[in-house]
Amino acid sequence: MLVIVAPDSFKESIDAADAAAAMAAGIRDAVPDAEVRELPMSDGGEGFTESVAAALGARTIDVPVRDALGREATGQVAIAGRRAVLEVATAVGLGMIDPGERDIMGADSTGVGELVRAALDEGAGEIVVGLGGSATNDAGAGMLRVLGARFLDEAGAEIGTTPRELARLAEIDLSGLDPRLADVQVQAACDVSNPLLGEAGASAVFGPQKGATPELVAELDEILARVARVAGHEGEGGAAGVPGAGAAGGLGYALIGFLGATMRPGVELVVDTVGLEAAVAGADLVLTGEGSVDAQTLSGKTPAGVAAVAARAGVPCVVLAGRVADDASVLLEHGVTALVPIVPGVTDLPTALAEGGANIRRASATVTRIFAAGRSTT
Structure with a gap:
C-alpha cells in the first residue's frame, strides 16, 4: 500500500x-x-520556505532581521541556484509576537526587506515570496524602505513606515530603489484573494487578528488608501485592487505595485515544486x-x-x-x-x-x- x-x-x-x-x-x-x-506542504504562510527548500534541495541561510516591532530576530532564505525562496512569517510573523505585545499601528515589514536584500546579495535572479502570517499592516512600506524607497511628509522630511507614521505620508521617492531589482523576477505565493482596501481588504479582514479594534480598522484602511493614492495605485486597474494585494498586511500590494511581482496561489506553487x-x-x-x-x-x-x-x-x-x-x-x-x-x-x-x-x-x-x-x- x-x-x-x-x-x-x-x-x-x-x-x-x-x-x-x-x-x-x-x-x-x-x-x-x-x-x-x-x-510537507504550505500555502504560502508558515513552513513555505521549508517545504520548497526540501523539494528543491536548496541550502538555507539565516538572515539577521528586525521583527514587526523592530526587535532583533533571525529569518531564513532558501537558495537553489539563482532562485531564492522566503516567507514573511519568518521575519515579521504574527506568531513571533505575544498577544499582549501586538501593536499593529507600530509594526512594519522591515524584516521582509532584509530577507529580499539578502536574496539579492546571494545573486538571486528569481525571488519567490510566501505571503501569510504577518503581524503587519503597512502596505509593504517597511520592506520598500530597506530596498531604497523613501517615504516623505508634506515638508519633504523622511518619515517612518509604521501605519502611525504613514498617516502623514505625502510622497514616495523611488529614485534610490535597489537597481538589482530591475533584473529580478518576483513571484508572490498567496492563499487569499483580498484586495488592499475596503470591506474585504487587509485592514478589515486581517487587522483584528493582529490587534486592531473596529475604530483602528477604519483608520488603518484610510492609511493604506493614502499609500495607494500617493503611489498612483488606486482606481480601476491599479495594484491596490489586484486579488491578493491585501495579503500579509498589504505586502502583496507592494510586491505587485512596486516590484512587478506576479501572484500565484501558494499551494499550486508548492504542488508543482514538490x-x-x-x-x-x-x-x-x-x-x-x-x-x-x-x-x-x-x-x-x-x-x-x-x-x-x-x-x-x-x-x-x-x-x-x-x-x-x-x-x-x-x-x-x-x-x-x-x-x-x-x-x-x-x-x-x-x-x-x-x-x-x-x-x-x-x-x-x-x-x-x-x-x-x-x-x-x-
Missing part, C-alpha cells in the same frame, strides 16, 4: 514536516509494511491536513489543493484537522473523501496544541486501519 502524506502545519502545534512524520508513523503503526512518502501530481499517481491513499478546516479552506488552503490533485488522480484523500467546522462538509464535494478531527475527546486548547503530534499519529493509524480493512473486503 502506497500512502502520500502531504500536510500543512498545524498552527501553533506542529510544523508541516513534523506533521508529515507523525502521519507516516501512524500509518506504519496500522500497516507496518506500508510505503509512505512524506511531502512534484505532488507525480507522487499521487499510483498511490492508494492521500492524507493531508492542518490545524483548522472550514468552508474557507476551499479558498487556496493546502488541504483543498492536495485534495484537488488526489481527485484528478482518482485517489481517496482524507483531511485531518485539530478543528473541523460544520461548514467544512463542503470539502466533501471537492475531492475530499473524509474529514477527521484529531482530538480524541474533550480537552483544553493548550493541551490539544501540546499533544498535536500524538493526536495526528493516532488519527492517521485509525484512518489507515479503516482503509486497509475496506480494501481487504473488496
Whole structure:
C-alpha cells in the first residue's frame, strides 16, 4: 500500500514536516509494511520556505532581521541556484509576537526587506515570496524602505513606515530603489484573494487578528488608501485592487505595485515544486491536513489543493484537522473523501496544541486501519 502524506502545519502545534512524520508513523503503526512518502506542504504562510527548500534541495541561510516591532530576530532564505525562496512569517510573523505585545499601528515589514536584500546579495535572479502570517499592516512600506524607497511628509522630511507614521505620508521617492531589482523576477505565493482596501481588504479582514479594534480598522484602511493614492495605485486597474494585494498586511500590494511581482496561489506553487501530481499517481491513499478546516479552506488552503490533485488522480484523500467546522462538509464535494478531527475527546486548547503530534499519529493509524480493512473486503 502506497500512502502520500502531504500536510500543512498545524498552527501553533506542529510544523508541516513534523506533521508529515507523525502521519507516516501512524500509518506504519496500522500497516507496518506500508510505503509512505512524506511531502510537507504550505500555502504560502508558515513552513513555505521549508517545504520548497526540501523539494528543491536548496541550502538555507539565516538572515539577521528586525521583527514587526523592530526587535532583533533571525529569518531564513532558501537558495537553489539563482532562485531564492522566503516567507514573511519568518521575519515579521504574527506568531513571533505575544498577544499582549501586538501593536499593529507600530509594526512594519522591515524584516521582509532584509530577507529580499539578502536574496539579492546571494545573486538571486528569481525571488519567490510566501505571503501569510504577518503581524503587519503597512502596505509593504517597511520592506520598500530597506530596498531604497523613501517615504516623505508634506515638508519633504523622511518619515517612518509604521501605519502611525504613514498617516502623514505625502510622497514616495523611488529614485534610490535597489537597481538589482530591475533584473529580478518576483513571484508572490498567496492563499487569499483580498484586495488592499475596503470591506474585504487587509485592514478589515486581517487587522483584528493582529490587534486592531473596529475604530483602528477604519483608520488603518484610510492609511493604506493614502499609500495607494500617493503611489498612483488606486482606481480601476491599479495594484491596490489586484486579488491578493491585501495579503500579509498589504505586502502583496507592494510586491505587485512596486516590484512587478506576479501572484500565484501558494499551494499550486508548492504542488508543482514538490512534484505532488507525480507522487499521487499510483498511490492508494492521500492524507493531508492542518490545524483548522472550514468552508474557507476551499479558498487556496493546502488541504483543498492536495485534495484537488488526489481527485484528478482518482485517489481517496482524507483531511485531518485539530478543528473541523460544520461548514467544512463542503470539502466533501471537492475531492475530499473524509474529514477527521484529531482530538480524541474533550480537552483544553493548550493541551490539544501540546499533544498535536500524538493526536495526528493516532488519527492517521485509525484512518489507515479503516482503509486497509475496506480494501481487504473488496
